[in-house]
Amino acid sequence: MMGWYTFLIVMHIIGTALGAGGATVSDLSFFRSVRDGKVDRSELDLLKTISMAVWAGFGILVFSGFGFFLLYRIQSPELGLIYNPKLLAKLTIVLVVFFNGLLMHAKVFPLLESFVDRPLFNPDFSKRAPIAFTTGAISIISWYSALILGAWRGLDWSYGAIMGSYLAVVAVGIIFANIVGRQLIKKFGTNQL
Amino acid sequence: MTPALAQLLIGHVVLGLLGITLFVIVTVGLMRDLLRISLIKWSAFFGFVSFVASWITGGYYYATYYGKAVKPVIKAGAYPWAHNFVMEAKEHVFLVLPFLAATVWLVLWLLGGSLETAPGLKRAALLLSWTIVVLGVAITLSGMVISGAVIPK
Numbered sequence: 001m002m003g004w005y006t007f008l009i010v011m012h013i014i015g016t017a018l019g020a021g022g023a024t025v026s027d028l029s030f031f032r033s034v035r036d037g038k039v040d041r042s043e044l045d046l047l048k049t050i051s052m053a054v055w056a057g058f059g060i061l062v063f064s065g066f067g068f069f070l071l072y073r074i075q076s077p078e079l080g081l082i083y084n085p086k087l088l089a090k091l092t093i094v095l096v097v098f099f100n101g102l103l104m105h106a107k108v109f110p111l112l113e114s115f116v117d118r119p120l121f122n123p124d125f126s127k128r129a130p131i132a133f134t135t136g137a138i139s140i141i142s143w144y145s146a147l148i149l150g151a152w153r154g155l156d157w158s159y160g161a162i163m164g165s166y167l168a169v170v171a172v173g174i175i176f177a178n179i180v181g182r183q184l185i186k187k188f189g190t191n192q193l
Numbered sequence: 194m195t196p197a198l199a200q201l202l203i204g205h206v207v208l209g210l211l212g213i214t215l216f217v218i219v220t221v222g223l224m225r226d227l228l229r230i231s232l233i234k235w236s237a238f239f240g241f242v243s244f245v246a247s248w249i250t251g252g253y254y255y256a257t258y259y260g261k262a263v264k265p266v267i268k269a270g271a272y273p274w275a276h277n278f279v280m281e282a283k284e285h286v287f288l289v290l291p292f293l294a295a296t297v298w299l300v301l302w303l304l305g306g307s308l309e310t311a312p313g314l315k316r317a318a319l320l321l322s323w324t325i326v327v328l329g330v331a332i333t334l335s336g337m338v339i340s341g342a343v344i345p346k
Contacts, residue, residue: 082341
């Protein structure tokens, strides 16, 4: 019979696959959708469906993560795992994923909704688009960072070193995403002229 | 810890997480232009029920076991502040959650139909729902900090 530990491992892997995979597909779909200078209804619906898969993955990941936590708390509290820097860093990054996801729902989806079937090359979209590029970059980098931290068994860096590296990668990712995004918007303009 | 107490602790955590999850659904639902009233009403109701159930299970665990078996271990360990500060804060802040949840639930049940035509009311409900999610996450993290500080020698 499958024990609790194995069950939680399986759920954690499913959650990670849905979350990291969904975030990747979401970012790729976003750039593919805006490539022609507009977002149509079916493209936005696809992005929303992928977003639901990412949330489902996140939920599974959080519940299975707390399952591990409870298992250790009840069976082996002497290990004191919660104060492990790697786990604290992973928790912090999961929090970033969570609030970034909520921010996407608050700002990015309404933005795309308001531009359905309208040309994206206009000052209003250009002004508001950085939030989409920024949250997209944070999402994908955070998901992969959490995945790497979960898989990297021998990592013995301090909390500060892990979070410093993570923030550096996030900063580079945000800059890169915004440069690519601006180039795309410029391209829409050139195509329309 | 007896199996019954372990189940209470698991119930406390899972029900709390479930309550937060349901209020995330309420929060995201209230951000939409076209509201799915039925979904957010029921999510708020079950979120409220989850918080109350988490309150009862956690309260029973706290009153019958935590004080005599867990608190001394934390206070004698490397992280005494996990009880002295975090638990003291958590047990007061946590009291607020079911009442906030009940308020959102009642607003959605009684005035849900007029949310789309009353943007001020919708904004207030959304703000309250956000508050529940943020407080819920903070309380969850507090629980982890407290529980993680139970390191028997």
